[in-house]
Amino acid sequence: MTLAEKAYAALRHDIIRGELPPGKPLRMADLSTRYDMGFSPLREALNRLQAERLVEAVALRGFTVAPLSLAEMEDALRLRILIESEALRSAILLGGDDWASGIVAALYALKLQVDRRSEGGDVWELETRHHAFHRALLVACGSVWMLEFFERLYTATERYRIPILLDQGAESGRDIHAEHAAIAEAVLARRADDAVALLAAHYTQTAQAIAAKMAVTG
Numbered sequence: 001m002t003l004a005e006k007a008y009a010a011l012r013h014d015i016i017r018g019e020l021p022p023g024k025p026l027r028m029a030d031l032s033t034r035y036d037m038g039f040s041p042l043r044e045a046l047n048r049l050q051a052e053r054l055v056e057a058v059a060l061r062g063f064t065v066a067p068l069s070l071a072e073m074e075d076a077l078r079l080r081i082l083i084e085s086e087a088l089r090s091a092i093l094l095g096g097d098d099w100a101s102g103i104v105a106a107l108y109a110l111k112l113q114v115d116r117r118s119e120g121g122d123v124w125e126l127e128t129r130h131h132a133f134h135r136a137l138l139v140a141c142g143s144v145w146m147l148e149f150f151e152r153l154y155t156a157t158e159r160y161r162i163p164i165l166l167d168q169g170a171e172s173g174r175d176i177h178a179e180h181a182a183i184a185e186a187v188l189a190r191r192a193d194d195a196v197a198l199l200a201a202h203y204t205q206t207a208q209a210i211a212a213k214m215a216v217t218g
Contacts, residue, residue: 012155109133
């Protein structure tokens with residue numbers, strides 16, 4: 001990794017984790033001390049994070065961590081449903097055996113980490129495997145642009161989902177693995193309408209859980 005990539009990964013992690021909270025000024029001198037890096041890679045990283053809407057640039061004041069907004073989260077999830085529904089239909093049409101086996105492997109790896117999480121396992125490894133599963137569903141869609149939009153929108157909603165993952169009781173009443181398994185089953189059976197409906201319902205329930213969490217925390 002280049003220094004800029006290391007700076008990006010470190011900043012992104014701390015923003016999503018909440019260690020750099022919404023609205024916090026990101027002063028170059030402070031960041032240089034925190035991450036033991038020069039201004040140039042940090043500035044490059046901040047510009048990249050601005051493009052992902054994780055930080056904002058304020059005239060004459062520099063960068064700040066982007067605020068959390070329920071309306072923005074709901075907007076991003078609506079767009080995710082639109083983009084991923086189309087990508088999923090294409091993947092179901094075009095995907096071969098390698099794509100199908102990739103979904104099975106990603107679902108299995110995710111389930112293992114879900115079980116470990118219930119015993120205090122690493123939430124960040126869970127998030128990594130969650131991303132891998134959702135990407136595996138779409139990877140055969142045949143469109144670089146749709147996959148890029150998937151990545152951007154996933155990033156846009158990830159920082160809203162992390163508090164839910166950190167609070168193991170926040171989504172009581174839901175069996176997330178069962179939801180993932182049902183999506184995978186419909187996809188592998190090439191039942192496109194069912195798969196899209198299950199994916200949309202999965203995201204809608206997540207949006208409702210996030211909204212409830214934000215209402216409690218203010």
